[in-house]
Amino acid sequence: MTAHRILAWSPSAIVFDCDGTLMDTERHWMEARSITFRSFGLKPPAGFAERAKGVHYAECGALMAEETGKPDLVDDLTAALLDNFMALVHEEPVTMPGAATLVRLAARYLPLAVASNCPREMVESCLDRAGLLPFFGHVVVAGEDVPPKPRPEVYQIAARLCGVPPQDALAVEDSLTGAESARRAGLRVLGIGSPPADRSAEQVDLWVESLAVPELTTWARDRIASRTPLADRGDGPGD
Template sequence: MTANSLLSWTPAAIVFDCDGTLMDSECHWEEARELVLRGYGVETPDDFGERTKGLHYTECGRVMAEAAGLAPAVAEQLTAQLLEHFRKLVAADPVTIPGACALVQHAARFAPLAVASNCPRDVVESGLASAGLLSHFIDVVVPDATLRPKPDPDLYLAAARACGAPPAVTLAVEDSYCGILAASRAGLRVLGVGPNPHERELALVDMWVPTLADAALLDWAGTRESLTASYARA
């Protein structure tokens, strides 16, 4: 699908990633990782943010243990410390991505919305609530005992199901390769967002925009009408 055809299409539902897509929290993850690793006398590798972007926080803890040269058993402790720092940083400075509020508000008028995130539920919901966005979403889907984290497709499949739409007519909005891969595996069409996409990301998305404040994207969302077809909830 080309950019032009995506912007002439009306999805039956839209599922948003949260971190880095709706909420500007990647900087908080970066600072939290640095605080944890510094406590073990380790400087954060230059490529660490790119390596861990979009990963589930438990997987991030494992990668941090490797970077610090610590035993794998320490990963759980690092994960707990990471979440503690991250929660404090987000609570002190919740910030939305430019264009996120306008896009969500426009989209909620023509399609059911959900969030699919690898973050803890309390962090996602508190951040969206602080931005005045939480009420626009039918569901917030996060990993649990039955749903595997991204890059597995479980979260996107569950989110589309919560919206009552088949994956093939549902749009995912993502900023990371991990999330794009999950949405693609689930069979959703994908809108990628961010300033510097890699080729591997561009190969999987239907359209890429540098920002959710993109004028053509907001104009598209503001002029859509709800589909007349209804989809039975699974």
């Protein structure tokens, strides 16, 4: 059991995934995929939602095209998927349980960053509408120069921007794709949700049902809020 690697430890920075970790957007992705499939007259393959979880939206569009036998529709499916998702998120941005409380507390004591496979516009828009964007010093997203998770670069860059070695930073993730990225980058990993039954769960040091569970609240109070506030060190967010 590696839970002690989180609960008996005080990180020097925290890097959060956005989708399904900070923001309750997985249901929006699911609905966006369904809308996109329907708009092209396609039927979602069995088990597609699980295979698509945590996957970069461009790779998801390619997967949609591949698994429905429509390789010529890759670009159209990808564009429609992103448009549908952005419209849904704009209508109803919702934070995950406990996310806002943890972010607001941790930001007083630690540098925080976001590492995401989603487009920057979507990540920053979601966090801004939820009132969380000012708490993050850095937002790192996969793009032309940064390969998507499960490659480690988004987490490596996020830790470096926070000014700490990867081994001193905590990653907070809800998907195995993201957990693998963080683990390969050298961060310790806190997983949100139910652990998978197979050995892939070992990518994560500690699984919790949500960021609102009492053991995590106690850990944040004892291991984070006991540190010197960033404002007293002159290096808080926005400084």
